[in-house]
Amino acid sequence: MDDPIQVKLPDGSVKTAPRGTTIAQFVAQSIGRGLAKAALVARVDGALVDLSRRLTTDCALEILTAKSPEALEVARHDAAHVVASVVQRLFPGTQVTIGPTIEDGFYYDFARDEPFTPEDLARIEQGVAEEIRADEPFIREEVSPEEAIRLFAEKGETYKVEIVHDIVARGAKTLTLYRHGGWVDFCLGPHGPSTGRIGVVKLTSVAGAYWRGDAKNPMLQRIYGTAFFDRAALAAHLERIEEAKRRDHRKLGKELELFMTHPWAPGAAFWLPKGTLLWQTLADCMRRLLAAEGYLEVKTPLVFNKALWEKSGHWEHYRQAMFTFESEEQTFSLKPMNCPSHMLIFGRRRRSYRELPMRLATQDVLHRNEASGTLGGLTRVRQFAQDDAHVFLAEEQVGEEVARIIALVRRVYDAFGLAQTAKLSTRPNEFAGEPALWDRAEAALAAALTAQGIAFTTAPGEGAFYGPKIDFDVTDSLARRWQCATIQLDFFMPRRFELAFVGEDNAEHTPVAIHRAIYGSFERFLAILIEHFGGAFPPWLAPVQARLVTVADRFLPYARQAAAAMRGRSLRVEIDEAEGKLGAKIREAEIAKVPYIGVIGEKEQAGGAIAVRRHGEGDLGAMALAAFIERLVVETRPPFGAP
């Protein structure tokens, strides 16, 4: 018991310590008082543990302080406990359930008949601040399942009892409790040393949430909050939230007159003239890019007899998300996806290996009958259009084709300044096709990602039953991540549609299909772009690229001439013909986030010039009108798919 153990520190040094010493003691004695004071939690052999843990074997030890993201997560979990303790003190009879940390904060779910009001949240937040000031230590305790069940059953905590039963059923022999200030929760930990180390806690919202996320279970009251070690970090976080609100595509879409919605078409957008220009720019650039890559654009029906969906298998698995209707005793549906149509086109005649890869692209409108409560903005809709394509090819062509698609994805996202990461999802438990086929395909996908220099994570078992897939996330200017592009292999649907091609060997083979989209959906991608650019689009994308304003209305004829010259070079320009002072017109144009403002007065008219102001930068001074036009022509050239 007294023989010392070896503790390896992150700098590589090794210290000895008495067996059974706590981490906190070890740090104070062997490392230093400064670190001992700053320590919040430790990592022993890769696992996060409390500072009160005893070191009983040789190990690698790392001490985490407020600088570490993991420590912040622990503090947020501490905060969740404190919130729960305060709620149970202020609202007797409320049961606790779970309270995990999430990105940017935490939540805690409570079972209580009455909902919490915003005033309740303020009271709870105040109680939490008091609890933090009281600086109660977190105390870890190990108990048997029987003790845990008795403890929570006595308190009437039926949800906790249920959780204990579940965990015991999964084989746990000892369970851990954490106490602070006389309150106890069943928790895996770890926790910080005491409530005083949490920092500052802010409760953000309250919402309903089903127990275990299942609509068949009772509805709980979920309190969301966040915690930071200091007020400045909290303020910065709240400022990020405010900035996201300012950039919200629903708000900007209204202000900039990009799109509208109407109660009579829930889940569908009306694209106003300026929004339609954005859409068309994306659509045209993608069209030209794909045409250059050998894609063939096709248009297919929007309405299909249900026989198609029975053939594809969607009728069995996807029917609840389809809009259907009867006509002349037949059942029809609006198409929710393009793949079956493309299958029919491929299968319309005998295909040769010489035609492969055959790349069929479509930008048609799709409808999916999403539950009403899930709709919102342009990101959760019932009607949308994808930049969809299906590539039919021989199995041995998969690697090269996927590499080409990945290169396209990079090229497009780079054009918008969106950084990208990828996730490779592999074979699930239930799958179609041969395991060896999956293994080869997964290896080909991973090799393509590596060859393109794309960082990716692997999600084992998360592939679709019909094939492995790559999903791309983009990171926008507010560091938020959005899932957009997808590349999915399909070994299943070509077989269902009895697709075949004649190979070099003069025998029939079943092609592999690749489902792929780069923007994802136009609606969603436009929403992301609106927020990414905050409505201030780069000149090539902006619906209006320049607005001409005059110092006095006697300069309007010259302004009209200038605008005509610009339109002659395919520039999107408008003239502010309203009355008013120059300052007011400049202000209007700045608020409209038009990239370039051209000011025209006496000097400009006399010299065939224009005074140029760049949105967000200010006055660039006067230049010759011809020079300004040349500059705009260059700057409005799309970074991909240029005509």
Added chain:
RNA sequence: GCUGGCGUAGCUCAGUCGGUAGAGCAACUGCCUUGUAAGCAGUAGGCCGCGGGUUCGAAUCCCACCGCCAGCUCCA
């Protein structure tokens, strides 16, 4: 779909205890003819989401519906 919140002028929002609906901006008209983020004055604008109910009387209270917003297992 479910839980909670919300719905008033084109936009952003007031509207007390149930007593005949208000501001700013935008629009329109006029004056000003203007030099890089708001010139002045005036006018007009409303089925208070929709439908019922309670009441002498409803934007306000009640019921149902429609829509919008937040959320609905990143698992003790």
